[in-house]
Amino acid sequence: MGFDKNKHLENVLESHKMKHVDDLMKKSIIKREEIKDALKEKFGDEVISRAINSGSYAKHTAINTKFDIDICQPFRYKGFGTLEEMADAVYDYFKNEYKDEDIVSYKTKKQRVSTGLTFLIDGAEIQMDVVSGRELLEDDYSSTTRLNLYVRPKNLDPATSTQTNIQKHVDLIKGKGDERCIIRLLKAWKVSSNTDIKSFFMELITIRAFNAAPEIPTDMWGKLEMAMEFIRDNVKTIRLEDPANANNVVSDTLTDLEKEMLSQKMDTMLRQINDNEENLKIYFPLNKQFHSEEEKKKLAALEMSRRGVVSKPWRND
Amino acid sequence: MKRLLQDIDHAIKYYPGLEKVESSNELRVRGIIILKHPEIGEYDRYTVSISFPRCYPNCFPKVIEVSEKIPKVADRHVNSDNTLCLAVEPEERILCRNGITFKYFLDKVLVPHLSRETYWNYTGKYEDGEYSHGIEGLWEYFGQLLNATKKEDVLNELEKMLHEKWLGRNAPCFCGKAAKFKNCHRKKWERVMLLGQDYLLNWLDILQNDRQNSSNI
Structure with a gap:
């Protein structure tokens, strides 16, 4: 009669659904x-x-506490002299020419592989990353959907380029409902605990966890526990490649120390939750802002009903 | 009577919506119980009328829910006299064996019960289950106490417990598990025996008479 982990996780997913920010989403779209x-x-x-949709919203892995509405613009092979020219042309256009009363122009910035735009909609800041990519060969895109991206220099790393396939990223998660739920739960944990891990990394390692499992548990907590155990046991050694480009090793986006810390965090969470299942609420909290009044009252009633000493009701008639 | 008045006065300090109503022949508590969650705040309220039977504090007070949020039907655990059915009888007996206070009753029995009804109003179900009506619910309760799923097993164990000499504390348990009696069946037997030998013998008799109806709980 204790705390129901599966019900709680369902409520976490429900409270993080995009439908709660429907109005904001419509305006963002x-x-x-x-x-x-x-x-x-x-x-x-x-x-x-x-341009095509990319990012978590396109993959249906978005949560309402943090979501980007990203796009990718495919350019022709002969469109620009260099990849850098292509990336800068897009940035310059949005920085200097494009007019929109909701855009926060001083926040338009050059990012590693994209131009970052910020809109202020109904008081909320909406981030949109515009990735510009060039087809690998002339008229190659329509058949392969592969693109070359310009990777701007960062710290001591020089500018470089990388090949990717946004459509493949979107397709990767298609039809994987179970994996999407776990990815959204792990994202909710990531955001609530301020853990800085690339969402793409989380997506790939979760998919790998499901692929490696001899048997997929049927309940939500069982699936989450399985994914967390996989991360704990494998994050330090696993090689996760971008499915669109084997040379892009996504697991390298975390340092060895960051991987060690992630493994330890998973271990701590699993132990704490197994010691006292109510600890699940600490690591995977509800988004109280979008938990409906009715839902809140319902859960309050359930929680308080469990504080009693009588096991179950009965009628002696 | 004085002790009961003190008991009530103490409890209603914590439930300001309730008031004591004294008349020449009875003492009642009436008013509103506001259900509050420490973080979420108020999530429901009920108007109740509570009376104190002679057996109190060794039994629960009788509660009638007068705000009519709980339909007066069997499935919502309302007795034919409109009082709320708050627990199976033996469970109530165990909880009240040393006497209870009115505050304990409100905090640990009535508020959780009303919360369960609120949850039902939202979802149409009791999330943590319920005992079946009448004697079937008693079979389920004893089955749960004794970890038994068959009526036959419940009867056998009750008979063994009540009619046979108990094994020594350190003797191997009769059930065949590799454990001493004191660490195995004795523990749950001691809990069941809190109900009292005579009371259990009475229940054993009732259950034996009912036994022929079906085999499983």
Whole structure:
């Protein structure tokens, strides 16, 4: 009759659903489509097609405490002289030419492989990353959907380029409902605990955990526990490659120390939850902002009903 | 009577919606119970009328829910006299064997019970289950106390417990597990025996008479 871990995790997922920010999402999507139109209009023949959706919203792994509405703009092979010119042209356009009353122009910035845009919608800051990519060979994109990205220099790392396939990233998680739930739970943990790990890393290691399991547990906690145990046991040694480009080793985005710490965090969480299952609420909290009043009252009633000394009700008639 | 008044006065300090109503022939507590969660705040409220039977504090007070949030039907654990059925009888007996206070009753029995009903109003179910009506619920209760799923096993164990000489504390348990009696069956037997020998013999008789109806709990 104790705390129900599965019910709690279902409530966590429910409270982090995007539907709670539906209004904000709709307005953000309008912005996203305007940006796509603007890119098409500005770069005309240099673009292959309208930009495609990427990021967690496109993959259905978004949570309402943190989500980006990212896009990727494919450019023609002969569109620009160099990848750097392509990336800078997009940045310059949004920094200097593009007009939108909701855009926070001083926050438009060059990021590692994208141009970061910030919109202020209904008082909320919405981040949109515009990734620009160039097809590998002339007229190659329509058949392969592969793109070359310009990777800007960072710290002591020089500028470089990387090959990717956004469509493949989106497709990777398609039809994987169980994995998506666990990814969203791990993201909720990541955001609530301020843990800095790339979402793509979380996605890949979770998918790997499911693939490695001889048998997938049927309940939500069983699946989460399985993924956490896999991360604890394998994060230090596992090699996770970008499925679109084996040379892009996503597991290298964490240092050895960061991997060690992640493994320890998983171990601590698992032990604490096994010692006292109510600790699950600490690591995987509800998003109280979007937990409906009715839901809150329902859970309050359930919790208080369990503080009694009588096991179950009965009627002697 | 004085002790009961003190008991009530102490409890209603914590439940300001309740008041004591004294008349020539009875003492009642009436009013509103506000259900509050420490973090979420108020999540429901009920109006109740509570009376104190002679057996109190060795039994629960009788509660009638007068705000009519709980339908007066068997499935919502309301007796035919409109009082709430708060627990199976032996469980109530165990909880009250040393006497209870009114505050304990409100905190640990009535508020959780009303919370369970609130949850039902939202979801249409008792999340942690319920005992079946009437004697079937008693079979389930004894089955749970004795970890038995068959009526036959419940009867056998009750008979063994009540009619046979108990094994020595350090003797191997009769059930065949590699454990001493004191660390195995004796523990749960001691809990069951809190109900009292005569009371259990009475229940054993009732259960034996009912036995022929079905085999499983």
